[in-house]
Amino acid sequence: MGLSALGFSTAGLFARLSGTAIWPMIVWRDVFGIAGLLAVAVVLREPILPGLRLTIASPRGRLIVLTNALATLAYIAAFAQTAVADVSVIYAASPPIAAICAWIMFREKPGRRTMACMAVCLGGVAITVAGSLGHGRLPGDALALLMTVLFTIAALQMRTTDAPPIAVALLSSALAGVLAAGLAVASGISLRVTPTAAGWLACFGTMSLAIAYPAYLAAVRLIPAGRAMLISTMDLPLAPLWVWLACGEAPSGAALIGGAIILAGIGMETAPVPAPSRRPSGELQNTRS
Template structure:
């Protein structure tokens, strides 16, 4: 039995979230500043995806970008701003703080989805969002230091991500690969005046190259594709997986151990998201069987 577009979207967003949750780890593995990292990441990921686009479409590359139109360019610009705010937040507050604040995205997405699309979130999605928020509130009590400015950047990023998911849902016909290429390159262009790519060490370049090609390019593309078939609140809910995963990668690879309340709260978020995905799969399977 083939999977429904809805469940394929859930799977794509989930895999993308796991991949993109390693961004905090990347910022801890390099010694370059935020604009330089943003420039290198955007340039590497955007160039790699452009090569993929050219290999797949060849003579249709120009028309594919032309199909973006104003709505597509708005999607690209919003995604690029998200990247700028995200990297800025990771450099000015803790990985856990960024992840915790981002976990509130389902509530922002639910409001924007209802306001701009008239979509009413499902009861299970709202319940899961409430449970996830309980885990977030518990993690806030971990006592980990952050900064007001960094937390503000993380909240602004959260709002922009929610708006981006709504735009993808509103304009599902925009080509995913050109959107992702343009977004990556635009974020690099924004960072260029402040970046110093020539001072990056070989180690830093290899780290960004590995993450840019193997992780972020695939993650951005899957997220752009998957968010088209999933209501904004649910895409944002799955994105809440970043809350437990981002500190986990830092713990595994760098030994930066989070507090007990962070671990417990992150587990609550993880369980809420997993239960919702299982519930959505069961619903999709039942609907397919009846049709």
């Protein structure tokens, strides 16, 4: 999950460096990413065709593919509409969103401390979004929130299916690329990119799809979804850092405050609970008497 977070943290950087419109960016990112995924599958000796058939044949597998594809569209579109720091801060609130989704989908009622964490993290998101008012970043923040919800739902669903992670990643990427190509044609946007942009998009696809995506999908099947989301918040400090160093895009004050609040809320959830103190047996007997 840590490897996944590191790979995903470079998404905003490569999106900025490519300087490409949204739909061509998604198409070429997915082309290069699918090539990288196939290479990973060959190295790992992953049975690709059986995995693809199993995923397509499963209604839940098809739902996960669709959810991931839509999340991908929202994810990359968000970078064009708002700051990378805002996207990272909002995605960092995925632990409480995962708890809410698990509550709705599986009736897994969170404990009191988790509910307190949820309230604090959502407050951090509200502050970040409020900072976008009047700056034209609100649509991008809304897309980032939609992306977070969709990715969380897909992560929870992955725990209930036998669909192989690499097969899910391949199908999700292919579907996202097809949808983006259709939207580009409908909008009259050319899919041509410069060689420099193609190089950055190759890095984008390799890091986010060939490395981060399979690691993420595999991790959510091995550890609880809430813990997986907590580890994934490594993206919060890293993504804005890369963009700030390379492009000079500094996070807003609201994003810094919101991010700090979210990290505090996550710290509340992950802090160890002290074991209840035990009194000597003699004292217990005296109390009973």
